[in-house]
Amino acid sequence: xxxxxxxxxxxxxxxxxxxxxxxxxxxxxxxxEVVLAxxxxxxxxxxxxxxxxxxxxxxxxERLLAHRAALVxxxxxxRLALIDLGTVSPQRQRQILQRGRLLYARECxxxxxFELGVLRACLDAR
Numbered sequence: 001x002x003x004x005x006x007x008x009x010x011x012x013x014x015x016x017x018x019x020x021x022x023x024x025x026x027x028x029x030x031x032x033e034v035v036l037a038x039x040x041x042x043x044x045x046x047x048x049x050x051x052x053x054x055x056x057x058x059x060x061x062e063r064l065l066a067h068r069a070a071l072v073x074x075x076x077x078x079r080l081a082l083i084d085l086g087t088v089s090p091q092r093q094r095q096i097l098q099r100g101r102l103l104y105a106r107e108c109x110x111x112x113x114f115e116l117g118v119l120r121a122c123l124d125a126r
Contacts, residue, residue, distance in 0.1 A: 021103065023074040024051075028104045031067065033057070035110055040100030042081045049077075051103065052096045054085040054114065090121035 028034045036054040053059065053067060068082045085093055097115055105111050 020075050024071060025104050027070050027074040028053075029106075031070075033059070033063070034067070034104070035106050036085070036102070036114060037104040038085070038096050038100040039103045040083070040096045049075075049079060050081040050083055052083040052085045052088075052100065058086045059084045090118055090125060093118045094122050 024037070028037055033055045034053055035056060038052045040050045040052055042050040051071065053064075055063075059067065064082050064084055068080060071082070072078055072080055083096070085096070088096075097118060102111060
């Protein structure tokens with residue numbers, strides 16, 4: 001039996017085959033500060049994968065660059081942009097949730113509360 005959390009990784013962005021998805025998950029598991037990761041479109045117009053990370057606290061530029069280096073090594077491509085979900089607007093978070101795909105969750109029980117919180121923040125902003 002698969003969970004909702006596992007099912008959502010099936011439509012991962014096209015740069016991620018099963019091997020790359022496994023490498024990505026392994027790298028993210030190695031970092032206890034990463035809670036969730038979503039694959040989404042890169043808004044720069046480049047044909048690249050963007051990975052939006054949610055951490056236990058905002059990452060800061062230095063930590064985000066370190067995560068990018070580790071994920072580039074794991075995926076074997078420089079075509080990767082990272083987004084800190086904890087620092088973008090609720091509207092951008094909602095866009096990532098709607099158009100992106102869950103790639104990694106430290107615990108599936110964290111997905112629902114985060115996504116519900118994003119939707120609430122967007123409704124409160126109206």
